[in-house]
Amino acid sequence: MNAKILTIGHLARETGTKVETVRFYEKSGLLPAPSRTEGNYRSYDQAHLNRLSFIRRARDLGFSLDQIRALLALSDDRSQSCASVDTIAKQHREEVERKIADLQALKAELDRVIDDCGCNIVADCRIIDTLSPRQNTPA
Template identity: 70%
Template sequence: MEPATLAIGQLARATGTKVETIRFYEKTGLLPQPARTEGNYRAYTSEHLGRLSFIRRARDLGFSLDQVRELLELADDRDRPCGAIDAIASAHRAEVERKIRDLQALKAELDSLIDQCSCGTVAECRIIEALSPNV
């Protein structure tokens, strides 16, 4: 008995991925090319579903496509120590922490501008003043 296969639309629905994105992942090598049916339709297997789910989850966590590619290569070698995976995840976490600090600084700056608002006229608006160069 042949294993069940999925059409691209079914794979897209099962993973919450757009069809165009699946094709992009195939083109870039993140997702292996599927076999084709007699009618030349893509026939995805459970392995494709698992790999695409992995890609989606990694992307949802903010890993770059290059990082996802590295993680997939490492995941394909099941006997390898996971130190390289830890290094990728740690580097990504450091980048997330940097972005959080940047966003917190941005929030503080916006809070300061908003707190300076006296709700007067636009001509007196501290926010417009702060946004306008040399005004």
């Protein structure tokens, strides 16, 4: 096999991506369709590897598929200003900050519930009581 040509399995392994995910990225237009061999197998090259690595890294950082699509479009035109890239990154950072705030609030609530637990019997457990659905008593 030519060192520059990758099968879908090789591409998936090189990037830590499942084969099904590679196909999904192709169908969604994030990854361009590869050429085909005479046996009709997908034939990927270095550009596919680089693009899929970009997608994977962006996903690892929590960017949405729409954000990645926009970043890829911007990346494809290297001569333009990166102001749009900054805007996308700043929006994502705001989303991350909101999630961090939500997680900190969750942690505080868990800390409160754990601290309220007297570690006696389950029937008196404040954690179980907090998690249990509230019973509506008839009026």
